[in-house]
Amino acid sequence: MQHLPALALSLLLALSIPMGAAFPAQLSIIPIDRPEGRQSYLELSGDIEVGDWWKFAKLLRQNPSISGVLLRSDGGSADDGLAIAKHVYENRLDTMVTDACHSVCAIIFLAGRQRYLTVDARLSVHSAYKQLAGWVVEDHLANGTVAWFIGHMGYPLAVARLWVSTASDQMAPITLEMNDKLKLGFIVIR
Numbered sequence: 001m002q003h004l005p006a007l008a009l010s011l012l013l014a015l016s017i018p019m020g021a022a023f024p025a026q027l028s029i030i031p032i033d034r035p036e037g038r039q040s041y042l043e044l045s046g047d048i049e050v051g052d053w054w055k056f057a058k059l060l061r062q063n064p065s066i067s068g069v070l071l072r073s074d075g076g077s078a079d080d081g082l083a084i085a086k087h088v089y090e091n092r093l094d095t096m097v098t099d100a101c102h103s104v105c106a107i108i109f110l111a112g113r114q115r116y117l118t119v120d121a122r123l124s125v126h127s128a129y130k131q132l133a134g135w136v137v138e139d140h141l142a143n144g145t146v147a148w149f150i151g152h153m154g155y156p157l158a159v160a161r162l163w164v165s166t167a168s169d170q171m172a173p174i175t176l177e178m179n180d181k182l183k184l185g186f187i188v189i190r
Contacts, residue, residue: 025052025073029063032070032096041068041096044084048076048104053083060087068094069112075103078128078142082149085111089153097121098189104128106174107146107163110153116187119176129168138168156182 025046032041042059044052060066069088075081081104088095088111095112100122109115109123117123128142147160159174159182166172179186 023047024049025055025076027052027055027059029059029066030070032068039067040065041070042066042093043070043072044105044108045072048073048081048084050077050080052077053080053087056084057087060091066093068096068114069108070096070098071101071105071109072097072099073101073103073105075105078104078139078146081105081107082142082145084108085149088112096189097123102171107149110150110155110159110184114187115185116189118189123174124171125163125174126166126171127164127168136168155184158182159184 023046025044025048028043030041030043031038040063042056042063044056085104085108087093088108092113094114094116095109096116097109098118098121101109102122102124103126106123106125109117128139128146129136130139130142131137143164146163150160150163151157162172162174174184176186176188178184179188
């Protein structure tokens with residue numbers, strides 16, 4: 001466990017790009033030093049767009065040694081994000097957040113076998129929505145799928161409620177206090 005503080009510091013230094021501006025998701029393979037040794041992680045940073053689940057799945061097939069996913073995203077396509085989360089869950093990959101992971105990115109984070117985050121990482125969620133002819137409307141099908149998937153992964157109902165009850169133009173944080181209270185199982189990297 002001595003390597004975790006160094007891991008957190010090296011990741012924070014390496015990932016110092018601000019999350020303010022929207023940019024398409026970038027997927028790359030990076031090495032991460034873990035207590036059990038150096039491991040290959042798939043880094044997902046940027047906005048998740050239509051077709052990104054396919055790129056993600058392709059990289060997993062091409063790199064069977066990948067053991068985790070480092071996430072830095074403000075969210076994006078609910079469909080592609082959920083498909084990525086399904087791949088993470090089914091392949092029993094670990095997930096890690098050292099910066100910001102919002103919206104559907106947080107679902108991907110929850111899908112991890114082991115979920116690591118730094119004390120200053122930011123996770124937040126809101127209900128799914130879609131834009132139709134200039135209108136923003138709740139996406140009830142996506143919200144139902146999210147709620148089902150959260151339950152399927154074994155999380156308490158309170159987590160699913162947080163997602164579907166937070167308006168699409170709001171953000172509800174998932175905090176370290178919630179991790180403790182709801183026993184979410186996040187491993188905090190200090």
